[in-house]
Amino acid sequence: MTAERPGPRRVLHVLKYYRPAFTGEGVFLERSSAVMQEIEPGIAHDLLVTHTPQPAQEMAxxxxxxxxxxxxxxxxGTWRRQTALAAWFLRNLHRYDTVHFRTHADWYFVSYALARLMRRRLVLSATLDDSLPVLVGQYRSSLRRLATAGFRLFDAFVSISPKLMNETKGLADPERCHLVPCGITIPETAPGTRARLRLRLGIGAEDPVLLFVGGLCARKDPLFLVEAMPRILASHPRAHLVLVGPVLEPDHLHALTGAARMAGIEERVHLAGEQADPHPWFAASDLLVxxxxxxxxxxxxxxxxxxxLPVVVRRLPQVNDGFVIEGRTGFLFDDADRYVAAVDGLLRDTAARARIGAAAKQLATERFGMGNVAATYxxxxxxxxPAASHLEQRKATGLGSGASIFDTRFxxxxxxxxxxxxxxxTMVDAEEAFDWSAPFRRDATDVTSMGMQWRAHRIFERHGxxxxxxxxxxxxAQDAGREPLQDLLRDGACEIGAQLHPWVTPPFDEPLGERxxxxxxxxxxLELAKARRLTQVLGDTFGEAPRIFRTGRFGAGPRTGDILKSLGYAADSxxxxxWPPEGVMRPWLSARPYWADREKTLMEIPVSAALVGRLSQATRVAPLVLHPRMQRMHVSGAMSRLGLMERIRLSPEGMTIDEARRLTRHMLAEGHRVFVVTYHTPSLVPGNTPYVRSAEDLTRFLVWLDEFYSFFSGEVGGRFGSWRDVRFGEAARVPMAAQ
Structure with missing residues (x-):
């Protein structure tokens, strides 16, 4: 019956605990949803959190x-939560095709029954000690038969270890049981990471480092590692133990620090705290304990x-003994003596450490790659x-999922x-000339207009x-394009950033077309591959990797922010x-610079554009007024002539100097202090763009620049600067009184 259902368009994931509370399953959901979205972008993923209260500030x-x-x-309380859960499902279940309970969140099975009645696919995960027999055993004996029947509402049961799988098969139809380990996503490690983190903790370059990653609590038992450390230091006095993870139990932390103090090894035990990205710490270490x-x-x-990394871990039958293979990928221990012996042997034998680490890497990447895990889900x-053979041909992106150009949550x-x-x-799109009204072509790569940029630079020089x-x-990639820029860069007359035109940027794995x-x-x-190729070419050509980016046609997507963070960009424009691309739904964003990620490492510096007029604040009406159909009916033109609402972008292309002045005055009155003017390099040669068709058009274009710069420095009292002033410097905060 379930096989006949259409494929899902939207999946609801249900968790008890999520951010800001620490939850391994929540972290895994974030990582796996990123890869699921890469494999099948047509499926949307939402998360419902049942127990963690909503944070006062939105958690992006x-x-x-x-x-x-x-x-x-x-x-x-429990009853109120269960009632709220049932009510929420009644209101919202129609939005979803599949519901994945990543924990047994409904003690009374009401939401499960509702999903079944509405013929939604139901999935339940077991992730710690919550296999079906364990869950059923939590009910009173008189209710266990009823609970067992309730769990039969599910279409699929996921277990992340053989232990949980074997236990669940005892109560569930084996055909509905799936063994799906937690997949792993390994981002690229930035050069110098090992040295940087060791320097932060005062650890020498050659000192051996034992790493623990996890919550500081009795179940994870980092106290065991601290108590064993004196025995390891007796043979390896330069060794260090680094503990990475949040404090889940303050009493355990107190016992841990007390043990280190009593043993006199405080300088050898380092508490690195919770890390949003723990992966760099693996690069700084020599083995995991x-x-x-x-x-x-x-x-x-x-x-x-x-x-x-070789691993030395406590033996957990049917959990880790299937991939921690004794002497090949690591070592298992049951007591302190076996633990100390394994660590001592690895620290003494660097060749064995390298050999075991290589075998561990091969096994982990082959068996637990997130691509296959996400595809299984x-x-x-x-x-x-896609089939496994197809996924093996795809290179894992390793992208995070913590930035967005358009998602206002971030x-x-x-x-x-x-x-x-x-x-x-002043931002200039340095690009090839092509027919804007014709279909896209890969061979339209004429960049001779770059040799004509001196026409604008005479004005730039006059105004500084x-x-x-x-x-x-x-x-x-062409001499005719890069040589004029290299000359300008050498003279300090320009800066270089990146702009991605996907139709002329390799690799060419996509069909040509508007979309x-x-x-x-x-x-x-593919977006990542093109951006990486462009970044590499620009770095090779101009001697420094670009730090600011723009997607051609302003066509950023849902993962562009993550891509830019992975490539080391500091800003985007x-x-x-x-002016959203036609047919693309986006939130109404202002021209004020904003951070595009929670860590505040990627800044968006939009082009200056706004609605001007008596109805300029009616942003809910604006998308309707500015819709292409309304423009064809001349509604937007009439609104502009009446002074009610006109859309102006700060550019000599398609905008008059009076419109530019009007826009600037309007934005100043609204409190804007950062302005971005932009145009395309082919406009410096008549006939290349719709904005400059003749010599007269070119003259008007250059006069526009000259007059606007005079207006901005004169009437506005402004200054001309770099995107770096906005992103990095105090120069963006120079008060008027300091002039």
Whole structure:
């Protein structure tokens, strides 16, 4: 019956605990949803949190969970929670095709029954000590038969270890049982990570480092590792133990620090705390030590193995003994003597450490790669996921999921003071000339217009403007494009950034067309590959990797922010307010710079554009007024002539100087202090763009630049600067009184 259902369009994941509470299953969901979205972008993923109250401030944690819904805003009792859960399902279940309970969250089976009645696919996971017999055993003996029947509502049962799988098969139809280990995603390690982290903790370059990653609590038992440390130091006096993870039990932390103090080894035991990304710590270490007494899977162990670390872990039958192979990928221990002996042997024999680490890496990446795990989940959900042979040909992106150009959950304002002197940044799209009205072509790569940029530079020099050239692949890859920029860069007359035109940037694995001209519409791994290739070419051509990015046609996508973070970009300028690409639904964003990630490492610096007029604040009406159909009916033109609502972008292309002045005055009155003017390099040669068709058009174009710079420095009292002033420097906060 379930096989006849159509493939899922939206999946609801249900967790008891989520951020800000520490939860391994929540972290795994974030990582796996990112890869599921890469494999099948047509399926959306939402999360419902039943027990953790909604944080006072929105927690932007995962760009591939489209919505995170907290069932309550404060702690509530069991009956109230169960009632709220049933009510929520009644209101919202129609939105979903599959519901994956990643924990037994409904003690009374009401939401399970509702999902079954509405013919939704139901999935239940076992992740720690919650196999079906254990769950049934938590009910009173008189209710266990009824609970067993309730669990038969589920279409599929997922177990993350053979132990949980074998236990669940005792009560469930074996055909509905699936063994799916926690997959691992290993991001690339930045050069110098090992030295940087060791320096932070005062650890020498050659000192051996034992690493523990996990919550500090009795179940994980890092206290065992601390108590064994004096015996290890007796043979290896330069060894260090680094504990990475949040404090889950303060009493355990107190016992742990007390043991280190009593043994006089405080300087050898380092508490690194909870880390949003623990992967760099693997690179800083020599082996993983893990003493947990109870794990459903223990993801940190295969993660360490995938980083090439030997592992020494407590034996957990049918959990870790299937991949920690004695003497080949690591060692298992049952007591302190076996633990100390294993660590001592690895620290003494560097060759064995390297050999075991290599074997561990091979086993972990082959068996636990997130691609196969995510595809398995998609098939359980009812999707037609790619076969394993196809997934093996795909290179894992290793992307995080913590940034977004357009998802406002991740955004916070950039710190630009209202009394700052207005700053104007000139950004130029350095690109090939092509027919804007014709179909896209890969061979349309004429960059001879780059030799004509001196026409604008005469004006730039007069006003002290240093433009940023957002440079695409054809310009960087051809002498006619790169040589004029190299000359300008050598003279300090320009800066270089990146601009991605996907149709002329290799690799060319996508069909040509309007949709694929927007980089954000490409498969994530292809968008990443093109951005990486462009970044490498620009770095090789101009001697320094670009730090600011723009997607051509302003076509960023849901993972563009994650891609830019992975490639080391500090800023993006892919937002042009009021001008979303045709057919693309996006939130209404302003032109104010904002952070695009929670860690505040990637800043969005939008092009200056806004609605001007008496109805400029009617942003809910604006998308209707500016719709292409309304423009064809001249509604938007009439609104503009009446002074009610006009859309203006700060550019000499298609905008008059009067419109530019009007826009600037309007934005100043609204408190804007950062302005971005932009245009395309082919416009410096008549006939290349719709904006400059003749010599007269070119003259008007250059006069526009000259007059606007005079207006901005004169009437506005502004200054001309770099995108770096906005992203990095105090220069963006120079008060008017300091002039």
């Amino acid at each position: 944690a995962c760009s591939t969970l489209e919505r995170v819904i907290y069932l309550s805003s404060k702690p509530v 893990f003493a947990s007494h109870l794990e459903g899977f223990g993801t940190v162990v295969p993660e360490a193995m995938a980083h090439g 998609l098939r359980i959900y009812g999707a037609r996921a 955004h916070s304002p950039a710190p630009v003071a209202r009394d700052a002197r207005p700053l104007l940044v 403007v240093v433009p940023l050239y957002l440079t695409d692949y054809p310009v960087a 694929n001209s927007y980089a954000g519409n490409l498969p994530v791994e 892919s937002v042009t307010p009021c």
